[in-house]
Amino acid sequence: MVPKTQKRVTSSDVAREAGVARSTVSYVLNRTPHQTIPDGTRRRVLDAAARLGYTPSAAARTLKRxxxxxxxxxxxxxxxxxxxxxxxxxxxxxxxxxxxxxxxxxxxxxxxxxxxxxxxxxxxxxxxxxxxxxxxxxxxxxxxxxxxxxxxxxxxxxxxxxxRPDARIGLLQAQHLVAAGHARIGYAYPEPPTLRDFAEPRLEGVRAACAEAGIAAPEVRTVALDAESAAAAIEHWRGMDDPVTAVCAYNDEVAQALIAGARLAGVGIPNDLAVIGADDIPTARLASPPLTTIAIDHxxxxxxxxxxxxxxxxxxxxxxxxxxxxxxxxxxxxxx
Missing domain, CATH: 3.40.50.2300 (Response regulator)
Structure with missing residues (x-):
């Protein structure tokens, strides 16, 4: 036996249930601006729609507008x-x-x-x-x-x-490190090429801060999200004639990879190498040590x-x- 198809609840049904005009139902459910509808009436319409299980027809709105x-x-x-x-x-x-x-x-x-x-x-x-x-x-x-x-x-x-001025993220990162006394800074660039649109402005901000402080441009290394890649970058930075003492990471995930890589390389953070991230993701405060970072007001x-x-x-x-x-x-x- 084929079950009966339940009739769709319409705005007219809601209007009858709430005891208001259909136009009022439309104004309330579509959140139409510049309509002076009393709060009691608005609540009555919403309650009636909830009781009846009314769902506005997106197709009808699309056709109308x-x-x-x-x-x-x-x-x-x-x-x-x-x-x-x-x-x-x-x-x-x-x-x-x-x-x-x-x-x-x-x-x-x-x-x-x-x-x-x-x-x-x-x-x-x-x-x-x-x-x-x-x-x-x-x-x-x-x-x-x-x-x-x-x-x-x-x-x-x-x-x-x-x-969104992402260059300011890199600028703030490097300014924090310079204020802490670091004169040789590295930049941990993300591995996925698709992140270039975000990474380049952040790197430009770091470069600008270094130029403003009168120190060398950042030494850039690509760092994948694994400890081995991070350890290789750290060994490069620390092995330079003028060793890098602090790194701006593209984001907090790359920064946490650096923390893991530092353990492999036997480098202490922050005493041997300071690290600053970006985004202030939830795990940033759980890193060991907890991660200094740039928070974004999303x-x-x-x-x-x-x-x-x-x-x-x-x-x-x-x-x-x-x-x-x-x-x-x-x-x-x-x-x-």
Whole structure:
């Protein structure tokens, strides 16, 4: 016997249950701005929707508006760690609070291309971590995508850009080490080539701080996330005619690899070699010794992005490149 298909609950059902007009239900459930609806009425609508198990039809909203309530975030196939995961979580919550849904698509072999994804979803906005080809951006906008924004790009031209000044991370790292009396600094570069877009600005910040202090440019070595690779880099730094006494690591994971490599190489941290990381991931404070690092205010970063994207959607204007407030803090522990 074929079971009966349950009838979908509609906004009219919710309106009858709550004793209000259907338009009121629409205003409440769609979080329509500039509507003066009493809190009691709003609560009655939400309670009725919950009792009936009402789920708004995304397809209907898309048909009505010509776009969905989705913000599509295109991510390269990076090794996603705690820091990037925290930012995506903050962005997800921030867009949800204004009635938008963040959908993350990781590019890579064996998955549909970006064009197929945004064509199917019909997003309100597209966020990418890479510059967008002008022809591709025009195609997106012609298809109804209202906002195309590039995250963390240092280039001043092209699409709207939310520039996070990652060079300041390297600058703060090196300034901390110089203030501690170190005159020969190394830089631990990450192994995955896909991290170049983040690593290069951080390295440039270290170089700038060294030049500002009148000391030699940092000695750069690539360090994989294993103790052997880190030990080899440390032996190189310590074996130089003018030995490196402190290292700026690309991030906390690379810094923790250096701590493990120092044990293999018989080098004490921080007495023989100071190490400073970046991102302040949860395990940084659990390292032995606890890791000095640069913390990033991901919540403030997400608020800025959400605010600028929603402003562009609401006002129908292009997002201007923004100069964010200081997002970084030096967290001093025992490794440097």
């Amino acid at each position: 010509g776009r969905s309530d989705v913000v599509l975030c295109i991510v390269k196939p990076w090794p996603l760690g705690s820091a990037s995961g925290l930012l995506l979580a903050e962005l997800t919550a921030g867009f949800d609070a204004v009635g938008l849904t963040l959908v993350t698509h990781i590019e890579g072999a064996g998955v549909r291309g970006v064009e197929a994804v945004w064509n199917e979803i019909a997003p309100a906005a597209v966020l990418t971590y890479s510059p967008v080809d002008p022809d591709a951006e025009r195609t997106m906008r012609a298809a109804g995508v209202q906002c195309v924004a590039v995250l963390f790009s240092g280039e001043p031209d092209g699409s709207a850009r939310f520039v 919540a403030a970063e997400a608020r800025r992005i959400v605010h600028d994207v929603t402003s562009a959607l609401r006002e129908g204007v292009a997002v201007e490149a923004t100069d964010p407030a200081d997002l970084f803090t030096t967290v001093v522990r025992e490794s440097a």
